[in-house]
Amino acid sequence: MDKPITFATIINELELSATTQAKIAEVLKNDDEPSTSWIINGLIVLSAWLSVLFLVLFLVFLFHLENNWFISVGFLFIIATLYLQFFQTKTNSFFLNQLILPFNLTGQILFIVGIAIDTDIVTAAITTVIMALILIAIYRDSIIRFLSVLLATSAILVLCYEFKLYEAIHILIVLMAAATIWYWITEAQHFSNEITAKLYNPLRYGFVIALELLLLLSILPHSRWIPPITWWFSSLGLTVLLLALEYYLLQKNFIKNPYSIFAILASTILLAILLYQAPGIIAAIILLLLAFQRGNRVLMGIAIIFLVVFFVAYYYHLNITLLMKSLTLMSAGACLLILRLVFKPMLKGEKQ
């Protein structure tokens, strides 16, 4: 079994100076700031939503559904929680942090609903985008920042729907996927900057979930709310991004054999042609590669879940007989197994 790598090993390999070594020791000594486990965060989020439900009911009962109060009360809640947030940062009060989250969420819901009722959906959507961007910039809570990404994406989607720019969703999907890829592969740069490091986790997961939620529309049946969309536009954009990511990863791992590169990229194009109506699968493959590249289990789990969902939906919606579906599945399975045999000798890394 390999011995675990220690700081001493890395310090030697990077040839760090004695001053830097002392700084490392100092940071590690003080780095006992306990991070909150995801289990505890999960409990906080669940409880927050439960209390939001009760808060909204309180306000609805109090103001008897008079919507002219929604905007004022919602705005008041948001401003008050922003102020308390700054105060909480100074005092580091855990109780205050738990109090702020549900009140802020309630404020956002009331504010948006109030504007939608008072004006129209378009104004509410534009206001939502602006509010979400402001909250991402100045509100220091990861959960709010994460939810703000989803909120902003939903609002943009609503705007596309209201202006009947249905096909604009493809631009949104490709931009979201590009942002996701760029954000994840530049992890090292973001962590090295004090400001971006704080934004990093909520934004990177926000982009991922927003992307997958957008692509869920591709597997839902048509309805009044989901107009018919030419999904292969998204597939094309996502395929280009996938090819770029693969090329980047091949270069990073010193696989320079042109035949290997050609085989991998050609297989990807072939796969994309077969799956042109399933952009969700292509996006899930992108996330899978990113997850493995960054060694991130959470992203790996998300990618696997969405890959299964989109795969099942793809075959369910295929407009062919059950016999043809079975033959398609068997052929696809056999192709992948053959690819495995073909790729084995090709993926040997050259000297790094």
Added chain:
Amino acid sequence: MSLDTPITPKHLYSLARAKIFSPNALEYALRRIGTVPDARAWRHFIDKLLLLLGTTLLLAGILFFFAYNWADLSRLMKFAVLECGILSMAIFASWQLRHLSGQAALLAAAVLLGILLAVYGQTYQTGADAFSLFLTWAILILPWVLVSQFAPLWLLLLFLLNLSLILYWQQMIQFYYSDEQRTQLFLLVFILNTVALITWEYAYRKGVIWLQGKWLSGILFAAMLTAIIIPTVFAIIKFEDWQAKPLFAITTLLYISVTALALWYYLYRRRDLLLLAMSLFGVIVVFSAMFLRVLPIKTPISWLILALLVIGQATLASQWLRKQSHG
């Protein structure tokens, strides 16, 4: 913490945030500890991915093929296909039982056995109740479950037993649901899952290797807790019936005892943050039901009090959990 401490990614991110490691140094270190994979790791990953995806799609295709042709197959052919499937999976499993592939094959054989029983019931119109199908299925796979040393197969057995119990209750014991009868059913499900959880905990403490994965205890605990919380919440809402229906009081007392025991056990005997968090979330839900019962819900201020109570409870719970996780 000395410089001979093994590195974790968390340490490296801290050093990068403190601007001690440049982006290139961080990337180098992440690659060095294996978080960022090298070419060899990529080869291994793609190899496993293509194998898993290829096998899954191939098997799914075979399944769909038989589904398509199912109606046209003769009775004999249907049984032959299923029995050959079970036999081949079982033979493979006996050869590779100590490997994941063998255990997965045994799980597949167990699933196929259930399908065989369903086809048998359909073909011969035996008129058997649904619960007997699932119970027979569970009994037949019991020997495989015992030899497999494979946690998912145990989970399948427990699932079948739960389903058998619920269907038996619905079909054989009660024809309609009264409040007490519903509570009785939940309590039986609770007892079944509690026995399963206790068995797991015992096996874990004895060091049974293949049961060391804590994900199974999470599922068992969640099932057990859900089975007792639902009737407890219902009992609280129907508080006025307690004198006439003592089972409601018993259920509530049982819930309190189980939660207290779970908190003690998972704090002092086997520290498990996830199960503690589940217990505390259950407490929040039950307390919220209690306050909902007590407060006049038509008064707006009641909802504000409820919201603040939930926030207060969540704060206390998460603060306590934080202390335990670092204690």
